[in-house]
Amino acid sequence: MNKAVALAAAAGLTIYFRPMQHHLDTYTQHPGVSATLVGAAIAFVLLSAFTSQLMTAWSFAWNCFFRPLGKTSSQEGRLTEFYRGQASIYDKTREKLLRGRTTMLKLSAAHLREVRHKNPHKKLVWLDIGGGTGWNVEEMDKVRGRVAFRAHFPIKDFDAVYVLDLCEPLLEVSRKRFEARGFKNVQCLLQDATHFTLPDMMPDYLTLLDRVDRFLNPAGVFGVCDFYVSARESSSLAGVIGDVASRQCSWLSRWFWLHWFELDHVDLHPSRRGYLEHNIPYYVSLHTSRRIDTAKASQAYEVDAGNTISASASPLLHPSLSRQHSMSEVPDLALGVSAALSRTRSRSSASTSGLKRSDSRSSDKSDSYRIDIAPDFQLTAFHYGLKHFRVPYVDDPIHRNFRSYIYSFVWEDPRVDMEHIKLGKEDANIFLTLLVCADAIEGRPRRIHTVDFNPCQGHLLELKLACISALDYEDFWMMFGEGRHPNFRELLDTKISPFLTSHAYQFWRKKEHYFDSMFYRRGYSGHALRLSAWALSLTGLRGWAHKMCIAEDLNEQRRIWNQKIRPVLLSGFLRKIIFANPAFMWNALGVPMNQAQVFLQETSVSQFAIDTFDPVALNTPIKTDNYHYQLCLEGKYTKESCPAYLTREGFEALKKDDAARLDCFRVHTDSIMNVMKRLGKNSLTIAIIMDLQDWFPNTVVTPPAAGAQPCELTQTIQTLKMALKPGGRVFFRSAGQEPWYLELYRREGFRVECIHKRPIGGKEPIDRVNM
Numbered sequence: 001m002n003k004a005v006a007l008a009a010a011a012g013l014t015i016y017f018r019p020m021q022h023h024l025d026t027y028t029q030h031p032g033v034s035a036t037l038v039g040a041a042i043a044f045v046l047l048s049a050f051t052s053q054l055m056t057a058w059s060f061a062w063n064c065f066f067r068p069l070g071k072t073s074s075q076e077g078r079l080t081e082f083y084r085g086q087a088s089i090y091d092k093t094r095e096k097l098l099r100g101r102t103t104m105l106k107l108s109a110a111h112l113r114e115v116r117h118k119n120p121h122k123k124l125v126w127l128d129i130g131g132g133t134g135w136n137v138e139e140m141d142k143v144r145g146r147v148a149f150r151a152h153f154p155i156k157d158f159d160a161v162y163v164l165d166l167c168e169p170l171l172e173v174s175r176k177r178f179e180a181r182g183f184k185n186v187q188c189l190l191q192d193a194t195h196f197t198l199p200d201m202m203p204d205y206l207t208l209l210d211r212v213d214r215f216l217n218p219a220g221v222f223g224v225c226d227f228y229v230s231a232r233e234s235s236s237l238a239g240v241i242g243d244v245a246s247r248q249c250s251w252l253s254r255w256f257w258l259h260w261f262e263l264d265h266v267d268l269h270p271s272r273r274g275y276l277e278h279n280i281p282y283y284v285s286l287h288t289s290r291r292i293d294t295a296k297a298s299q300a301y302e303v304d305a306g307n308t309i310s311a312s313a314s315p316l317l318h319p320s321l322s323r324q325h326s327m328s329e330v331p332d333l334a335l336g337v338s339a340a341l342s343r344t345r346s347r348s349s350a351s352t353s354g355l356k357r358s359d360s361r362s363s364d365k366s367d368s369y370r371i372d373i374a375p376d377f378q379l380t381a382f383h384y385g386l387k388h389f390r391v392p393y394v395d396d397p398i399h400r401n402f403r404s405y406i407y408s409f410v411w412e413d414p415r416v417d418m419e420h421i422k423l424g425k426e427d428a429n430i431f432l433t434l435l436v437c438a439d440a441i442e443g444r445p446r447r448i449h450t451v452d453f454n455p456c457q458g459h460l461l462e463l464k465l466a467c468i469s470a471l472d473y474e475d476f477w478m479m480f481g482e483g484r485h486p487n488f489r490e491l492l493d494t495k496i497s498p499f500l501t502s503h504a505y506q507f508w509r510k511k512e513h514y515f516d517s518m519f520y521r522r523g524y525s526g527h528a529l530r531l532s533a534w535a536l537s538l539t540g541l542r543g544w545a546h547k548m549c550i551a552e553d554l555n556e557q558r559r560i561w562n563q564k565i566r567p568v569l570l571s572g573f574l575r576k577i578i579f580a581n582p583a584f585m586w587n588a589l590g591v592p593m594n595q596a597q598v599f600l601q602e603t604s605v606s607q608f609a610i611d612t613f614d615p616v617a618l619n620t621p622i623k624t625d626n627y628h629y630q631l632c633l634e635g636k637y638t639k640e641s642c643p644a645y646l647t648r649e650g651f652e653a654l655k656k657d658d659a660a661r662l663d664c665f666r667v668h669t670d671s672i673m674n675v676m677k678r679l680g681k682n683s684l685t686i687a688i689i690m691d692l693q694d695w696f697p698n699t700v701v702t703p704p705a706a707g708a709q710p711c712e713l714t715q716t717i718q719t720l721k722m723a724l725k726p727g728g729r730v731f732f733r734s735a736g737q738e739p740w741y742l743e744l745y746r747r748e749g750f751r752v753e754c755i756h757k758r759p760i761g762g763k764e765p766i767d768r769v770n771m
Helices: 002-015 017-028 031-049 051-066 075-084 087-097 101-118 135-141 168-181 205-215 236-241 251-262 270-279 339-347 397-401 414-421 437-442 455-470 473-480 488-499 502-510 523-538 542-549 554-569 572-579 582-587 593-600 605-619 627-634 648-664 672-679 712-723 742-747
Strands: 125-129 160-165 186-190 221-225 284-286 304-308 355-357 369-371 428-432 447-451 665-668 684-690 724-732
Touching: 002 017, 002 031, 017 031, 051 087, 075 087, 075 168, 087 168, 101 135, 101 221, 101 488, 125 135, 135 168, 160 168, 168 186, 414 724, 428 672, 447 672, 455 473, 455 488, 455 502, 455 648, 455 665, 473 488, 473 648, 488 502, 523 542, 523 627, 542 554, 542 627, 554 605, 572 605, 582 593, 593 605, 648 665, 672 684, 672 712, 684 712, 712 724, 712 742
Parallel strands: 125 160, 160 186, 428 447, 428 684, 447 665, 684 724
Antiparallel strands: 221 304, 284 304, 355 369
């Protein structure tokens, strides 16, 4: 407020500069003197507005760049002299220089809350290495955001907090801070981090990490926020952590900051971060330019890491060290390994002997690959998360082609599908990765494998599973029912993050604006919904579409459809110019030309559109039942018309017993053929692959040359046959009545049976989607 008043006064003086000058001329009898006096008054007012900032900047510059440190031979002496004159302004300057600390604390606190929830009597001890002024401790205790978020993690809930530093001036600030806050369980220790005992701040870096790894509890969390420079990454660990491109610094940036920090005896060599990642498996990692404000930006920041820690000092360097816990305490991660991860490990120097197939008969947790806890491999965020939905994978260059997910919603009707699939508790199924929560509600199968080569599609499913585990129904409904949440960033950091892998967390930190509004109009499928909304507005049908969605009965819905919407939507112009346009079919509807050819062999685009929309609009009530078209027209669900997992009953069923029903999910980022090969023979009872096969080129009409390998689809069908148990079933959809690849199934020994067929010119829908 004082600054605003001073700035307003300076602005007023500037506006009335000439009148005041002329008024003073009557006293000074000299225009130059009058102008100087008025200018001095403006300068004085401006300086008074910025006195605090100017003094802080000057003190920082003097102590960092000009003030001599004197003759000190020890690191402790250099630190004391360096910070003696700026200890009181340390927090003000680091607020701008060392961003990301608040995010680090939120992520760490979210993990600690889950640890306390699962084990209420577990002792919690926090060691803040290099804690200096105690800012981290005070910030952890602060209340932020809505009341529902409370403090990050109350200091009173820790059994003990130790702030360790080798700089006495900074510790003096922390002692005064803790005394003012009344913290009784916080102690300040002036000790060397490599040799400390509990009742030099800049130690040997490698020794420090080894020591932290040894004393940290296996369920503990290690948070790091620091400056770094990273070169081009060639290690496999970088791909496991994710978002490799964002962490790389330019050559000029690396050279400048490396040598700048060396002037103060601080080493920022890229190998330091490499050893940190090698020694301590990452749980969450964020990194990007220092210019970005993590409180507001869509990208996260330098090094904000909440990491769960392995029990051995280094699985690769110290395999002989005794573990602090038994192997049974480490989660049995019976997960598949992505092809990229397999390739990376085969290139690495580590032996592959640690990767073994688990016997599905002796394990009730998996029938896929087991990653054994052994010193051969470094473990990753995939192993140390609180829930193990995601199968480990490494960022592959081809993944960079996917900027977002394709489908934000399911375009299949589970009500009819479940009648025919009949999932049982002993079933192990494989799906393309969509939002298949309904299957966990109804069938409760032993295992659900979801597969998609687009990692962003997996990030979306992982977010949904994490939200069920972490949120209450009201927040979950707002995110995925309304398609928005004003506090998504806060939820992500404080509640959802412990259940996400590093890859997924980084993706959603960059895409947090997706939940500002109209979440379902994001991603590639969102193009179609946005285009539909634009077309309805352009043709004046937006209001009528809304009236159709809230029609009280089918008669009213039919009247609006026949009289207002159908004459425009299914007009000859739109059917020929828009629906028949290959660019529209691919970019808006996700229909490639190979799939279009499947149904164009039997009908026309115009007739296909009529056969799709007419039966739905005339026979399925959108307001109370057909949530598929409710979403397309309105961009959100209603509680009267939504998927089962978005109802309160469905959500509570999935969340019951710490979301135990979701433990069956395994989210794979790979091709369906690779996943089935790794799952092995007789590992599946049901495979559901939707309309994937329509996308392949027709090899019945143009078969491969003699002596050539079978076509890709034939190889996929052969792999399906290998992975399915005797009597196993494959379910798929097609845009055509008799797709060409049915013959390929018959050649491989499958008995093909049509469950649903939508007749050309028919008036009754086969389900609520009718495609």
